[in-house]
Amino acid sequence: NAGVTQTPKFQVLKTGQSMTLQCAQDMNHEYMSWYRQDPGMGLRLIHYSVGAGITDQGEVPNGYNVSRSTTEDFPLRLLSAAPSQTSVYFCASSFTGLPGNTIYFGEGSWLTVV
Amino acid sequence: AQKVTQAQTEISVVEKEDVTLDCVYETRDTTYYLFWYKQPPSGELVFLIRRNSFDEQNEISGRYSWNFQKSTSSFNFTITASQVVDSAVYFCALSDLYGNNRLAFGKGNQVVVIP
Numbered sequence: 001n002a003g004v005t006q007t008p009k010f011q012v013l014k015t016g017q018s019m020t021l022q023c024a025q026d027m028n029h030e031y032m033s034w035y036r037q038d039p040g041m042g043l044r045l046i047h048y049s050v051g052a053g054i055t056d057q058g059e060v061p062n063g064y065n066v067s068r069s070t071t072e073d074f075p076l077r078l079l080s081a082a083p084s085q086t087s088v089y090f091c092a093s094s095f096t097g098l099p100g101n102t103i104y105f106g107e108g109s110w111l112t113v114v
Numbered sequence: 115a116q117k118v119t120q121a122q123t124e125i126s127v128v129e130k131e132d133v134t135l136d137c138v139y140e141t142r143d144t145t146y147y148l149f150w151y152k153q154p155p156s157g158e159l160v161f162l163i164r165r166n167s168f169d170e171q172n173e174i175s176g177r178y179s180w181n182f183q184k185s186t187s188s189f190n191f192t193i194t195a196s197q198v199v200d201s202a203v204y205f206c207a208l209s210d211l212y213g214n215n216r217l218a219f220g221k222g223n224q225v226v227v228i229p
Contacts (some may be wrong), residue, residue, distance in 0.1 A: 043205065082226055097212070099147045106158075
């Protein structure tokens, strides 16, 4: 059981480049989300999805796009990378959206934009 | 709006000392959940505990204990007899009534246990 898998683990981008951070879960979880972690800022919610075909914005959505074509996958797209997007990105999933539900996190993707 | 405050940024203790991490939260909801996560140097997030707003019973799990007080909006975490393996960043987080994988995190406490 792989849980929540994020790829790549490390990536360096040049300003203006685009890329996609991949997130996949094999637990048949309906709910998935993306967070970014910056030094001294804790984790902040970027986008979330309550099921295939349904996504919504979190606290810091600007500069990121998401889609949810399947239950398993929730990719995060950076269309034109900026140095301010240098961060550690975490994908998370849970079986339901109930507030007390256990949320499982991936191992993180370290992104540097130069 | 949900808000979680962890005031201390870095806490250093000598091995075997106790360490308490403070977490203060703000919410307008009457139903909510609080969490603590551990982030070791390897970077992954490890779930430690979940507590709902209707359950103020404090909990002890091995060397970990949690003190939830609604009257002061606090959900503090104590590590007893700290060990070097406890060195990590600890995050307090809050889920609103609707959940949906939306957690508001505090800024984290860096705990350094000195052997």
